[in-house]
Amino acid sequence: MDHLESLCARAWPALAEEPLGDWLMRAAAGFTGRANSTLTCGDPGVPVAEALSATQEFARAHGIKPTAHVVRGGGHEQAIAAAGWRVDLDHPGGAESLVMAGPLEKFADGVADSRDLPGWWELAAGSEVTTAVRHVLGTGHVCFAGVEENGTVVAAVRGAVVEDVLHVARLAVRPEHRRRGLATRLMGELAGWGLREGATTCVLQVAEHNTAAIRLYEELGCSEHHRYRYWVPAVS
Secondary structure (H helix, E strand, O other): OHHHHHHHHHHOOOOEEEEEOOEEEEEOOOOOOHHHOEEOOOOOOOOHHHHHHHHHHHHHHOOOOOOEEEEOOOOOHHHHHHOOEEEOOOOOOOOEEEEEEEEHHHOOOOOOOOOOOOOHHHHHHOOOOOHHHHHHHHOOOEEEEEEEEOOEEEEEEEEEEEOOEEEEEEEEEOHHHOOOOHHHHHHHHHHHHHHHOOOOEEEEEEEOOOHHHHHHHHHOOOEEEEEEEEEEEOOO
16 A cells, blocks of 8 residues: 555655655645645654654745645544544545546557647646646646546546556546547557557546546446545644
8 A cells, every 4th residue: 555655646746845764744835735744654753643743844934735645544633633633524525535446448449649749737737727737637647637628628537657557547438428438448548558658557536426436436447445535634
């Protein structure tokens, strides 16, 4: 679990990152929970309560909410709870997420065009594309894949290859173009790009409430590897 989480973190680099032993404190001006939380895998090198205090100081210094990204069953949950932290049930992206993985060759179909299409950012990242957004999504060995119709990007996805893993994120299809198989098509093309770039495995992080996405990934041969939750101080 820890190794896969580390690869996911490398595929989703925050604007500011600071190691704390094996832990990684991250901040990106509030863009996504993953890039604005401390990944608590491995040994922080100090008692957990002390590491969480450092996490709070880092968050305050970067103007974000103190948050810990904690793997379920990873060994730190009891210590984090004992330090006075709780699961963030109000997290806008959902308190709990699945990490799903599967072999790329099962659904690879063609090779994605990795051009940065003009409408890609608006669909996949939202209307306000900040410096933090461009850093998180644009850093690394990445592919901005999309489907364009009549000059408009109607489906988009972002892929990043780290070692032999293709990390997939920001899959989006415009509402009026859904149920046409565009997400499956785009995933197949992105998998083809990943294979060409040396990846063998696909990994995705998806909120547990996003049942439509989970069903799509299961149909492509991916299955749950583990889960993580966001924790925050019980008293801020």
